[in-house]
Amino acid sequence: MSEPEGAAAHRSETGDAGLRTFLVTGANTGIGRATAAGLARQGGRVYVASRSREKGEEAVAGLRASTGSDSIWYLPLDLADLDSVRACASAFLARGEPLHGLVNNAGVVRARGLTKQGFELMFGVNHLGHFVLTNALLGCLTASAPARVVTVSSDSHYSASGIDFEALRRPERGVTGMHGYAVSKLCNVLFSAELARRTAGSGVTTYALHPGMVASDIWRRVPWPVRPLMLRRMLTVDQGAATSLYCATSPDVAQDSGKFYDKCAERAPSPVATPELAAELWKRSEEWTAGS
C-alpha cells in the first residue's frame, strides 16, 4: 500500500498508526471522524463504525478523498441495540484482520429514552454498548497485541457523585439531561480502569480521556442563541481528536494502562472512580448483557 500524503509529517507529531488496524465508533462525524482521519493520515487501516449507513458511507468517501487513503471502510453499529453491537463485532472478525486499536468514541448527551434492551439511553450508548463491543473484540485485540482500547470520556465525569444502578433501567429524569451524561462518562473511566486490570500483562493497554470542549454536533440539542455563542469558544474537531490520537498511537504511553488523559497528558480522574466501583460496574454490565 502506498503511503498517504502527509503521513510522515503526521507520524512524527503524534505516533505511528502505520500498517495497523483501527476501529473507531461514531466516526461519521465530529471527534470520531477527525480521529479516523488522523489515523488514516498516519497510514492506519480504519473502520468507521456508525449507526447510519448513509452517513457512514458518506464519511468513508469523504475521508478517503481528504486523506488520500483507500484503507477506510464502513461497519454498521447501533450502540443502542446490543444485537447490532454484536453483529458489528462479528462483521469485523469475519474479515480476519488483526485489531490494534479500538476507539470507543461514539456518544450522546442530553438524550432521553431507553435502549432497545431497556437501559437509560446515555448509559446504554456511551457505556454498555462499548462494554459489549470491546469484550466481543478482546480476543482479537489480545491476539493482535500490542493493542490499545481508547475510550472517550469527558471531564463531565467529575460531576458524578456515584452510580445509582437502579436509575440505569429507566429514562433520565433530570431537567438538563446532564446528570445521566456525567454518570455515563464516569462509567467510561471506570470501564477503562477495570479493563486495564483485567488485561494486565496481555499486551492490551487502555486509555480514557477528555477531548476538551469541542464544537461538534453533540451540542445539537442546546437551543439558539446559546449554541452558536458556546461553539465560538470551543476547540475544532481536529484539536478535539488530538488526545484520542495520542492515546491510540503515541509511543509515550505504550507502557501505560488504565489512566485518564486530558490535553495529551495524564490527569487524575475523579476520586469517585475507585477500583471497587469499577469492579461493581463490570459485574453489573456483565450480568445485564449476558442474556440480552
Ligand SMILES: NC(=O)c1ccc[n+]([C@@H]2O[C@H](COP(=O)([O-])OP(=O)(O)OC[C@H]3O[C@@H](n4cnc5c(N)ncnc54)[C@H](OP(=O)(O)O)[C@@H]3O)[C@@H](O)[C@H]2O)c1
Ligand atoms: N464535543 C465535546 O465538547 C465533548 C466533550 C467531552 C466529551 N465528548 C465526547 O466525545 C465523543 C464524541 O463526541 P462528539 O463531540 O464528536 O459528538 P458528535 O459530533 O455528536 O458525534 C457523536 C457520534 O456518536 C454517534 N452515535 C450516537 N448515538 C449512537 C448510537 N446509538 N450508535 C452508534 N453511534 C452513535 C453519532 O452518530 P450520528 O451522527 O448518527 O448521530 C456520531 O457519530 C463522545 O463520547 C462525547 O461524549 C465530547
